[in-house]
Each structure stands twice: as structure tokens, then as C-alpha cells.
Amino acid sequence: MKILYDHQIFTSQKYGGISRYFYELVSELKKTQEIESEIPLLVSNNHYIADKKLVKYIDFLSNKTFRGKRRIFNFFNKPYSVLKLKRQNFDVFHPTYYDPYFLEYLGDKPFVLTVYDMIHEKFSEMFPSNDNASQQKRLLVQKASKIIAISESTKKDLIQYFGTDASKIEVVYLGNSMFPKPNSNLGIEMPKNYMLFVGSRSVYKNFERFIKGVASILNQNKMLFVVCAGGGKFTSKEIQLLSELHILNQVVQYNLDDESMAYFYKNALAFIFPSLYEGFGIPVLESFACGCPLLCSNVSSLPEIAGDGACYFDPYSEESIKNAVLEVLENTTLREDLIRKGYERLKRFSWKQTAEQTKIIYKSLLT
Template sequence: MKILLDPQIFDQQTYGGISRYYTEVFSVISKKSDVEVLLPLYSSDNAYVKATDLLVKNKNLNALYSFLAFFKISTRTLRRKNSEKLLHNAFENKDYEIFIPTYYNPYFLDKIGTKPFVLTVYDMIHELMPQYFVEDSFHVVERKLLLMQKATKIIAVSHNTKKDIIKIYPDIDPNKIEVIYHGSSIKIHPEVTVQFPEKYILYVGSRETYKNFKFFIQSVTPLLKNDPNLQIIAAGGGKFTEEEIQFLKNLSIQNQVLQRYFQEEELGHYYQNAQCFVFPSLYEGFGIPVLESMACGCPIVLTKHGSFPEVAGDAGIYFDSESEDDLCEKIQILISDEELRKKYAEKGLERVKKFDWKDAAEQCLKVYSDAIQLHKNSK
């Protein structure tokens, strides 16, 4: 099988769940003797793919990039042009059986002709909550629908995502949608040292809109005021904005809520040492941090929205997303009971065994093979 893998997500993300998904899956697939994967990229700033063997090898170009970088000359434009040429040549040569787009830009439709492609749909949040994506929603929604209609097969990252697709677009054939879960990538690196507060609750990632960060902070404020030693770590998501700083000051908890940037190999320690991880998001197509938390033995408090119950199962402690009191109570019960924390940590460690990147890669490969066969049968 010859697969042409679209580079668009690796150009968009340095870190992120989508680029990690493709990196993990294709790192497994590319090692198979009967599969050839072409990712038309010479180099990338994406943290995951640049650590793999998926990039096209070119010693002369890499030497040039290193030389320019040494003199602090930007190579971004040059790298983009070289990769665009590589992609153009791949389309022109047509030496592949199937194309795998990595996001929703439909630029490739007039390039691949009649060749089949398989689209992965990560969530339906732009369709379900357009109020949070005023500027971007229309393009994502329009492009995603176009690609779902034209795709030979669709991979949904959870049964909840498949259900949402069918509910919003009943004309899309449910039989061409296959559900394939993500795996867990996170590891605890014992050689890495990270300084933590003695007692903290963990929040990870973006804090914008539907992620419900302010709701979480308002809910936990009584706990912070009752226990001066308790702190919140907001890992990643960028520095607090002026508006967020003022929000924390208004609640008089600014000294107990910390924002931390982290290196990839440090994240496991943030989970492992936390009292608990809180994921207050109103919707996720899958929710990789849920797996990360379980894999690190960190108990989780989260909503029952989206795919969360499907992923966390009985390893999650669920709260009413409309009740600050309920979230506060669930966190209080958990952090005040060490045995309960151990119980849910053990549940998480057992639950996360169900999610494996090797399994995901094998299932993706089966879908790609089915799509190629469907295309052949339709001729």
C-alpha cells in the first residue's frame, strides 16, 4: 500500500492532539514492510513529527538549514517553498493509492483526481457551539462538510463524535464512518526534575471559551481561601492575559493560581504529583488529557459532556457543568480523602490500557485498505 500523507497539520501545530495522532499512527504504519508512506516534508517545527523517521531525508538541504540557522537567518520561507515543491511533485507523479488529509483544508481535491481519501473527524464543536468560533466557524464547518461528503471513508475519534456527525448531517452514510480511539503517548521521565507546590490541583492546556476555565476557578475559589497551601497549576495554554490576571485579583486568589510552561517530557510529572486533574471543558471529541491523567495515576474530575464518559468510564468523577457548588464539592471530597484518590488513580491506570496507538494504527490501516478496495470496486 502506498499512502500520501497530507502535511497541513504539521505546518499549523508545534504541539497539539491532531498532529500527535497522525505522528503516532503513521510511526507504526510506516514500519510495516508492505506499506510505503510519503509525507512531503523535508523539515518541520512540529515537536512530534520531527522526532520520527517520517520526514523526507535530504542531507544537503538539512545542512543548508543548519548553516542559515547558525547565523540566525530564518529558514521558514525557504523550508515552506521546498516542501510545497515536494508536495506538488507527489501529486504530479500520482505514485500513491490513497491520500490522507490531516485537517479540513480541501486544497487537495483537484490534485488527487479520482483517488480515494480517508478523513478523520476529531469533533463537531464548530457545528455544536458556533458562538465560540465567530471568525473561524464558517470555514471549518463548510470545509469539513465538503470533505465528509467526498471522503471514501470517515474515521471518528469516538462514538460520540460519530453520533454527532449523523445527528447534524443525517445525509452522510453512517456505514462509511468507523470509530477508532486514540492511544496514550505520555511517559514519566524519572531523570527529569520539576519543582511543584506541595499541594496543587492541575489544569492543562487552552483556557479559552468552551474550555470553561473561569467556571473552574470560580468553583474552586472557596477551597483556595479555606486552605492557603492549596494551589492551582494551569499547565500550558500561554501566559495569563491581563484580563485573566484581573479576574484572579478580583477573587483575591492571584497568588494561588500559577501558570506554568512545560517541556513535553515534564508533563507526566505535573499529572503524577497533582491532587487531581480537573477537565471542565464543555465538549471534546475525545480528550487526550483524560488519557494522560489516567496513564500517570492522577484522578480526574470532569463533565459528562461529549466523549468524556466514553473515554474515562468509571475512572472519572463527574460533576454538573452548571453547578459551581457541585464541582467544588467533588474536588473537596477527592483531595480530602487519600484512599479515594488512590482508588480512582488505580481505576484510571486500568482504564487507560484500553487505549493503544498500535491498535489505533492497525485499525486505521484496515480502514485505508477498505477505502482502496471500495474505490477499485466502484470503477
């Protein structure tokens, strides 16, 4: 059985959850004898495929960022995907994002669509008016032979927003790619006592409400910090907020690679995940793998994925966030209990399992 993927996510992402998902999926499928995979790609800067073992391509101007770079990549990559589609030398097609360009070249071949979340639908005000991802997604959801949702929560949202037939959707969980190296020392000057916040600080990630919730805790303990990993430098608006809360010197930001990230998880007092919405929540598994106590929102997919491995709070309440943080910071036994339960919970998730379940879906389309 041969599965054809496409260029989309490896054209647009250097780092990111979706390209990592396809990298891990195809890597695992490659280990089985039953499946041949192909990713048509001519140029890319994607980090995960950089060793060129999965696909040979040209790493073009990887250290330069300029306007129109993605358009140039698309100019080369899209026709190459179209060429492979036209040749029809595959059994199942699995696009890596929502551009429906391929529909006219598919013939009668089945295609599988992975839906990661419904952020465009739930938080439409966050996206520019000319963003057509939601319309494209809706079209492909209608046309797909099978849909993979990465959580029961995402499946429920698909049914709610698009009216999708439940029998068409299969839930396949993701895995974890982050494991701390023993005795690694980064040589980065970092605070001794800190809570960790990971990734984007955009609207639905709920950073502002989180920081307001913990401000009084930071004010009472000047040796306690919040470390923001990734998400870019603080904006002027964020700096103003931190100044007004009198915690500007206790909230720091770092851009980190995976190895450094694992070290920051491992050494944090706790990882706080106050997101208002997640399709899955990969950082949940990362914190489990690194032995970091998890505090997270009690909404969307997070309770489904974290199970009993987290201390939960209401992400819409600063008071609830504050109380949960205090409870965990002041209780060493609770922190140790969360770490232990996190390691146990992690055993339910792996990329090998993701690949096995996806393979079953591919096969079901050929019988």
C-alpha cells in the same frame, strides 16, 4: 499498499494533538511490513518529527516567530504535496487537515478523512467570521471515501451536524504518548499541594467556571494551589478575576514540555478537566498513565473515554464542580481507587491499536 499523507498539519503546528496523532499513526504503521507511508514536506518546525526519522525536511527558523511564517511554509510545502498527488504513486490519500486543495489532483484515488471534533460547529461564536474550516470540513466529509471519527461522540455529532451516513464513519480511538520517568526531578519550584488544569483556557475549556467553583476551597486552605499547565500566560481579564476571588497568589501558570508535564500530573492531588466539549480528550489518558486522579465533565466524549476511571461533575454548575473536588481532595481512598481504575482503563487505548484499525480501513478501500 502505499499511503500518501500531506503537509498541512506539519506546516501549521509546532505542538498539538493532531500533528501528534499523525506522527504516532505513521510511526506505528512504519513498523508493519505491509504499509509504505509518505509525508511530503520541505520545511517544518514540528516538534514530533524533529528526529527526521519519519520524514526529511528543513527545520527553518525554529526559534523565531513572526507574522507570515506559516504562509512561507505553505508556499513551499503545498506545491510539494500537489506534485506527489499528481504523480499518483499511492493507493490511498489521507490529508492531515481540512484544506480541500487536493480534490482536483486526486483522480480516482480514495481518500480517508479524520474528524477530530465538531468545535467549529458547536462553538461557532468562538471563531472569526472569515474562518472557513467548517465549510471545508463539510465538503471533505461529503467527498471522503471513509471518515475516521476519534470517538463515538464525534461520530454522533457528525451525523447530527452534517447529516453524514453512519455507515461511512468508522470510530478509531487515539492512544497515549505520555509516560512519567521514574525519579525525575525537574528543578522547578512548584507548590506541594495542587490541583492541575491542562492546556488552553478558552471559552469551551470552561476555566472561568472551574476557578469560580473552587475559589472557596482555595480561600479555606491557603496552602492549596491550582497549577495551569500550558495555555499561555494569564490575560489581564483572568488576573482581574483571580484578584476578585482573592486567589491570585494560589493560581500559577507554567509552560511545560512532555517530561515536565508528566511530572506535574504525577505529583498533583488531582487533574480537573472541566471542558464543555472534547472530541476525544487526550489529557484523560495522560492523567491515567501518570497515576493522577481524574475529575472531569460528564459531557461529550469524556465519559466514553474515561469510563469508571473518573469522578464526574456537571461542567455548567460551579456547585457541582466544587462538590466533586471536595469529595476527591478529602478522600484518600477515593483518590487511590481512581488511580487504580485509571491504570486499568488505559489498557484499552494504544497507538498500536489506532494503527491496526486504521490499516483495516485503508485496506477496505482497495478491495
